[in-house]
Amino acid sequence: MTTTYAALLRGINVGGNKKVPMAELRTLIEELGHGDVQTYLQSGNAVFSTDRGDEDSLAAELAEAMEKHFGFGVGVLVRDHAYLSAVREACPFPAAELEAKQLHVTYFSDPVDAERFASVDPAVFLPEEFRLGDRALYLYAPDGLGRSKLAEALSKSRLLKGVTATTRNWNTVVKLEELTGA
Secondary structure, three states: OOEEEEEEEOOOOOOOOOOOOHHHHHHHHHHOOOEEEEEEOOOOEEEEEEOOOOHHHHHHHHHHHHHHHHOOOOOEEEEEHHHHHHHHHOOOOOHHHOOHHHEEEEEEOOOOOHHHHOOOOHHHHOOOEEEEEOOEEEEEOOOOHHHOHHHHHHOOOOOOOOOOEEEEEHHHHHHHHHHHHO
């Protein structure tokens, strides 16, 4: 059975040296034997269909291929439509009432629990807030991600040790769900 997945690449085309042209990324995914490949934006979102593998094996395959092709490592998460839909539906914030720049989802490679973020005192960052979900963290940042002190605190390497994490704004969360469901 063919399944459509979204590949979420961490930290490409956002400054630094990790430049990945989307046309090359599409070709690379096609060369791995996947079909219906498309990219969304320049910040590391690809959608493809395949009849083999699971999320973890597909992520490992793509990460290895990218390192060989581009010469640098990239954190890769692969998620199917059902998961992306569940994340969207489980949003604890009123997404329909907020601007997309105010709401973000950080996707994690593995489940995380509240203990991991126990050192972050939510009261210090109000009105910004976060909630945990299934391998996801929802962040409400009324002034946007770039100005968010809470996002900065939550992204400390000591808090994210052992997991791959990559963040998308709400527009991208919605679009990836739509693209994988088509």
